[in-house]
Amino acid sequence: MVTLQDVADRAQVSLTTASRVLSDGQRRVGSQLAGRVTQAAAELGYTANLQARAVATGQSNMVGVVVHDISDPYFSSIAAGLIDVAHPRQLLVCLSSTPGEDGEREYVSLMRAQRARAVIIIGSRSTDSVAVAGLRAEVAAFLSAGGRAACVGQDQLGVDTIRPENAAGAQALARALVTQGHRRFAVLAGPRELLTARDRLDGFRTGLADWSVDLAETDVIHGAFTRDGGYEAMSAILAADGPLPDCVFAVNDVMAVGALARLRAAGIPVPAGVGLAGFDDISTLRDVFPPLTTVRLPLARMGELAASLIFTDVLPSKPRVIPVPGEVILRESTTKPPPGH
Amino acid sequence: MVTLQDVADRAQVSLTTASRVLSDGQRRVGSQLAGRVTQAAAELGYTANLQARAVATGQSNMVGVVVHDISDPYFSSIAAGLIDVAHPRQLLVCLSSTPGEDGEREYVSLMRAQRARAVIIIGSRSTDSVAVAGLRAEVAAFLSAGGRAACVGQDQLGVDTIRPENAAGAQALARALVTQGHRRFAVLAGPRELLTARDRLDGFRTGLADWSVDLAETDVIHGAFTRDGGYEAMSAILAADGPLPDCVFAVNDVMAVGALARLRAAGIPVPAGVGLAGFDDISTLRDVFPPLTTVRLPLARMGELAASLIFTDVLPSKPRVIPVPGEVILRESTTKPPPGH
């Protein structure tokens, strides 16, 4: 590996001078010597060792990003927005997909060891208070080591947070669906311990209550937060005896698509047989048929916001929480068939 | 920041001993002192500075991953497979989404500066020979600096490559479609300069030729490799006068979905009005209706393979190329309607 010393030797200058030329610092170097140095560097194919530079200067250009599953379009969209902001700033984005229970805590710890400049945690935290407390402590340690941190999701970590308004969005959706004429609902509610899922369920229930519509406990089906989870939950609804609900709300689009597949398999038309709504407005899912009523979250924008919180020079005295509203998008999947149908 | 020296002081041992205890090296330390050191480290909340360690040892645990667009499910699926392999090995995955022309080259250069252990380039390279040559040179520099490199896509960089068999897959698809009874085809061919797109087009044409079916040049529509590109290209087909083709092949699933949306807007049923096939078998798109005939690529598996090529200790004398076959999946979107329909 060619080192700065090699460059200095070849240019017949001191290590100091070579460093000054090549590391755009404060001090200038005479154009004569500077020329010799840059030329020598080019001839040798020299590339500064950023690790060593980071050690010497005590600051790195790395930012860590934690997501649950990068292949999930929800996360990858946010990550994309984030990368778009980080890239022009010459920051190195390190990404972790953490399936495991304690993965987030471990990764934040790793980022602290790497002396990363910032860490961004994306994703719906569970209600497992032990895990949250552990993560919270790790983040606090990261902060006190001089790093910055932000979160996209629930405001549980005591850091700057981009908070999607899950409850309000679901509430607005519920009201819109009632306005469309639906009266009896079922909810594919996702996992009990997932806060995001719970907020959406609660918000939906609130929205129904606003219009004095009741949601029976038996019409709330819990399951996985995935396509297959939606498929299974819809199966459970179909298996129950009694009439189908007017409309089914899946707490995310991916589950809604699973539910749709199940309905299709059962030969039940949407929305004629039953209405179906999702949440998120995942872009790759906008072309399913019938088009899904959903609540749009500006995912890429949320990633950008998170990044910009981190990269402001001023360190806020208190953690900021930026609410991001969802927008109800009514599409065909919930169009109420004309009465007497 | 608490440093190793602080730990050593508190444990009343030398820096050396503290280092030996905390950095699982070769030499052992007596359990008495070792205990004092670990306790002191715990009390101080010490975390080793991995950057400094990397400088001292001359080896890092970073691997760089370059993709075109992380929010594209094709790339994020591969990346997910890759991360799954890298994570248990305590490797730090740094990801770049490079929209720009020269972004890949820049990122590999950055990885060289970071003294990354390996770099993995995912994505369909263009046929722009200047850009490819630049990237190739940069990768060569990275290799000669002692790094490992691998590529998922076309074998153009002179490194270990996971090569999806685009041509063979498209050829098999074409033959299957002809067998199904289709005779006149159109292809939504993506960008001219994209090698992946071109290989799929060429393979498709070959497959048709195997059965003596011709593909008219006017039935090949170039456009963007995206959902909207598919939508536009399908518009062009609809705008042309003359009868519709029996079947349309979009060179990837995302384009096929765009085409499907266009057909739906035009009120043309699939497959009754026209057949439609894609490529990739993107998992989030498996529930579109009608289900898309496509060629499945094991994306996550490809990511895993790329990672495993990199992490083998033996350095191959010649770059290995591992072909990954696609599997034709016939679904409803190309079911030939009974004749006389």
Add this chain to the structure above:
DNA sequence: AGACTTTCGGAAAGTGCTTTCCGACACTAA
């Protein structure tokens, strides 16, 4: 008991960079 090996702690020399501090030189002003 003496020679030989093994175990184990610490001083010091790296690792590749930045930055402070010093001194040399030139240039301006009195």
Add this chain to the structure above:
DNA sequence: TTAGTGTCGGAAAGCACTTTCCGAAAGTCT
């Protein structure tokens, strides 16, 4: 001519680690 003020190159002291080398102590063998 001389003191004052910049400008600019280089020696050396960091940065937070690892690792080599050395020497002391303890254990083993004859």
